[in-house]
Amino acid sequence: MAAHNPKWLTLSSALAVAIIFASTVYFWRRKSRGGKDARIQELEDSLMNALEKCAAERQGRIKAQQALRKALVQQNSESCDSNSYPMAPIAVIQSCFSTRNGTPRQPLLVPLARACLKFDSARVPPASLEGLEGYSHCWILYVFHLNTDLEKLWKHPSQSKFKAKVRVPRLKGERMGVFATRSPHRPCPIGLTVAKVESVQGQTVLLSGVDLVDGTPVLDVKPYLPYCDSIGEATVPEWVKADNLLAVASVNFSQGFSDGLANCWPIVEKRSLYTSQHEFQGLIKQVLSWDIRSVSQRSQPHNSIIKSGLKNHDGDEISGNGSEEVSTSSDNVVYHLILEGLDVSYRIDCNSNVVVEKVSRLSQNQIANKINSNT
Amino acid sequence: MAAHNPKWLTLSSALAVAIIFASTVYFWRRKSRGGKDARIQELEDSLMNALEKCAAERQGRIKAQQALRKALVQQNSESCDSNSYPMAPIAVIQSCFSTRNGTPRQPLLVPLARACLKFDSARVPPASLEGLEGYSHCWILYVFHLNTDLEKLWKHPSQSKFKAKVRVPRLKGERMGVFATRSPHRPCPIGLTVAKVESVQGQTVLLSGVDLVDGTPVLDVKPYLPYCDSIGEATVPEWVKADNLLAVASVNFSQGFSDGLANCWPIVEKRSLYTSQHEFQGLIKQVLSWDIRSVSQRSQPHNSIIKSGLKNHDGDEISGNGSEEVSTSSDNVVYHLILEGLDVSYRIDCNSNVVVEKVSRLSQNQIANKINSNT
Numbered sequence: 001m002a003a004h005n006p007k008w009l010t011l012s013s014a015l016a017v018a019i020i021f022a023s024t025v026y027f028w029r030r031k032s033r034g035g036k037d038a039r040i041q042e043l044e045d046s047l048m049n050a051l052e053k054c055a056a057e058r059q060g061r062i063k064a065q066q067a068l069r070k071a072l073v074q075q076n077s078e079s080c081d082s083n084s085y086p087m088a089p090i091a092v093i094q095s096c097f098s099t100r101n102g103t104p105r106q107p108l109l110v111p112l113a114r115a116c117l118k119f120d121s122a123r124v125p126p127a128s129l130e131g132l133e134g135y136s137h138c139w140i141l142y143v144f145h146l147n148t149d150l151e152k153l154w155k156h157p158s159q160s161k162f163k164a165k166v167r168v169p170r171l172k173g174e175r176m177g178v179f180a181t182r183s184p185h186r187p188c189p190i191g192l193t194v195a196k197v198e199s200v201q202g203q204t205v206l207l208s209g210v211d212l213v214d215g216t217p218v219l220d221v222k223p224y225l226p227y228c229d230s231i232g233e234a235t236v237p238e239w240v241k242a243d244n245l246l247a248v249a250s251v252n253f254s255q256g257f258s259d260g261l262a263n264c265w266p267i268v269e270k271r272s273l274y275t276s277q278h279e280f281q282g283l284i285k286q287v288l289s290w291d292i293r294s295v296s297q298r299s300q301p302h303n304s305i306i307k308s309g310l311k312n313h314d315g316d317e318i319s320g321n322g323s324e325e326v327s328t329s330s331d332n333v334v335y336h337l338i339l340e341g342l343d344v345s346y347r348i349d350c351n352s353n354v355v356v357e358k359v360s361r362l363s364q365n366q367i368a369n370k371i372n373s374n375t
Numbered sequence: 376m377a378a379h380n381p382k383w384l385t386l387s388s389a390l391a392v393a394i395i396f397a398s399t400v401y402f403w404r405r406k407s408r409g410g411k412d413a414r415i416q417e418l419e420d421s422l423m424n425a426l427e428k429c430a431a432e433r434q435g436r437i438k439a440q441q442a443l444r445k446a447l448v449q450q451n452s453e454s455c456d457s458n459s460y461p462m463a464p465i466a467v468i469q470s471c472f473s474t475r476n477g478t479p480r481q482p483l484l485v486p487l488a489r490a491c492l493k494f495d496s497a498r499v500p501p502a503s504l505e506g507l508e509g510y511s512h513c514w515i516l517y518v519f520h521l522n523t524d525l526e527k528l529w530k531h532p533s534q535s536k537f538k539a540k541v542r543v544p545r546l547k548g549e550r551m552g553v554f555a556t557r558s559p560h561r562p563c564p565i566g567l568t569v570a571k572v573e574s575v576q577g578q579t580v581l582l583s584g585v586d587l588v589d590g591t592p593v594l595d596v597k598p599y600l601p602y603c604d605s606i607g608e609a610t611v612p613e614w615v616k617a618d619n620l621l622a623v624a625s626v627n628f629s630q631g632f633s634d635g636l637a638n639c640w641p642i643v644e645k646r647s648l649y650t651s652q653h654e655f656q657g658l659i660k661q662v663l664s665w666d667i668r669s670v671s672q673r674s675q676p677h678n679s680i681i682k683s684g685l686k687n688h689d690g691d692e693i694s695g696n697g698s699e700e701v702s703t704s705s706d707n708v709v710y711h712l713i714l715e716g717l718d719v720s721y722r723i724d725c726n727s728n729v730v731v732e733k734v735s736r737l738s739q740n741q742i743a744n745k746i747n748s749n750t
Binding site: 039040043044050054065067084087089124127129130131132134138139143182188222223224225227228233 | 518592
């Protein structure tokens with residue numbers, strides 16, 4: 001009888017409706033909820049990646065900016081600052097004087113002292129030399145490139161020091177203000193010398209009477225204008241008048257010398273500034289006809305570690321020039337002079353008679369050592 | 376009676392239950408669904424921000440790295456590289472010549488042309504000048520600081536170009552190789568001039584006969600050594616012999632001049648290189664006794680925008696020197712010359728008789744403009 005109770009039937013059917021309705025709602029939601037979660041996951045991953053990438057870029061930016069600041073500070077604190085002008089050499093000297101030893105103490109003292117001024121083809125077009133050959137002489141403004149403090153000067157100009165006073169051989173080693181001398185050890189290590197213009201060929205100028213060492217970097221070349229540059233009436237202090245150029249009594253060559261030179265000559269001939277072995281011998285004679293030894297070498301010829309003399313300026317003992325003394329035997333000291341890479345050895349007696357003994361070839365290393373040994 | 380039908384009652388109550396259940400489910404979902412959307416929105420916003428920030432950082436990193444590369448390349452290719460020596464001035468010239476206009480074309484041409492060489496006390500101890508006073512003359516190696524291309528040369532020496540040939544007034548504007556002239560426009564803009572040494576006081580050297588403009592940076596000072604530097608027999612090409620120094624017929628001062636100078640003098644007196652108004656007037660006379668106008672100014676005196684002449688060297692028209700022409704009235708052109716900051720105006724007639732008309736004071740700005748107007 002209960003099975004047929006109409007109340008119960010209606011109730012259950014109503015419940016069914018409700019459940020169907022509810023679950024429809026539920027499953028519909030469930031589906032859409034799954035889509036949202038995936039989207040969130042996806043967004044969270046992208047965000048994570050983006051933030052990591054951002055941090056990396058930031059690190060990179062900071063590092064680059066720090067390096068940039070450092071580079072700029074360096075640039076300013078050094079040669080690029082407004083207090084300093086960068087002077088790039090326009091040419092290099094190819095001189096007969098391989099080392100400072102024996103390089104004349106004045107220009108035009110050794111007429112056969114030759115040099116080639118080789119211009120930097122990248123910077124100096126041949127046209128810029130047009131007309132130079134018309135002058136008998138020119139000024140050479142160059143860098144004292146063998147100064148040992150140059151590297152420091154060039155890297156840290158502000159820090160590099162110079163001696164306010166330099167020893168002056170003419171004053172028996174007494175000191176003088178650097179600007180009263182032609183010492184190479186100056187705040188701006190620029191040298192000034194005059195030379196005879198022999199010829200101009202393309203980007204090469206042949207000079208004579210030079211007092212420049214091989215490899216000297218040249219900053220500028222100017223024509224010599226007698227009406228501006230030649231001041232005959234110019235006067236100098238007493239101590240400068242004292243002539244420190246001693247002419248020797250005689251220069252002679254030993255028996256074996258010519259044979260020795262004949263052996264070496266073919267090797268140096270093709271890059272030599274001299275047309276013949278004979279002309280080269282003439283150079284040796286001219287260079288040695290002045291006593292190129294320093295004051296101290298003259299006074300104490302048996303000290304074998306002398307490093308003193310003058311280079312290409314007046315009144316300075318620092319730079320090291322004058323004949324280099326190598327072997328010593330109490331009474332006859334053998335001096336050496338390097339010309340065009342050839343080692344010329346000679347003796348000089350107490351009456352200042354020079355005897356050139358022999359000539360031999362030096363390796364590039366040996367020459368380099370000799371250059372460094374007196375810088 | 377229908378109101379009391381129990382079947383109807385059960386059904387309605389069942390429906391109510393179903394609806395309540397369904398709506399509960401619905402509202403519960405609704406709530407959580409709102410949370411997810413917000414989260415998604417939030418994530419999307421964060422991601423957007425992160426990506427924007429990342430792009431910005433990337434831009435910054437790239438910019439910094441480019442600047443760094445540039446700075447490093449500059450450092451290597453320029454003044455800091457081994458091909459270039461940084462030359463820092465040791466002194467500055469305080470000259471009577473405020474502008475290039477009127478600065479003599481040669482040293483020692485105007486005996487009253489005075490300058491103070493003021494050394495950088497930080498770099499040059501007074502002791503370094505000891506002995507300089509003993510010489511009658513000295514060389515001044517200086518920088519052509521008014522060259523317009525100097526900034527570029529200094530910042531980018533490798534890129535800065537120079538003219539291989541320069542116009543030579545003596546050749547009526549024909550060109551010559553720069554190394555056959557004393558043109559300031561040279562690869563290394565170093566000038567060379569000689570001056571008379573009047574006195575040395577501490578870190579200041581008083582010079583006379585200068586051809587240097589006020590503010591010139593000095594790289595080096597060397598004693599003049601006649602036995603090295605004076606070459607009387609030196610020869611120059613024909614075109615250089617042609618004298619371009621024209622002495623004027625006469626120099627006279629107008630009635631009002633002295634009164635005008637008397638008014639200005641007290642203002643300049645204390646920093647003047649001259650001891651009296653009278654001595655300063657002597658300078659004006661000496662400067663104007665040479666026709667300081669450029670070739671083009673002489674040939675066409677009515678052109679009011681001439682900017683040409685020579686400065687402190689031989690054979691170059693580029694640099695701009697010679698009297699500056701300001702106002703023009705067909706037959707009598709008024710020229711101006713700036714000495715110690717005073718504006719001296721004068722006329723010159725066709726027979727080259729000079730009449731100095733008046734003198735007036737210029738402001739620093741006016742002087743600066745005049746300096747720039749002829750660089």
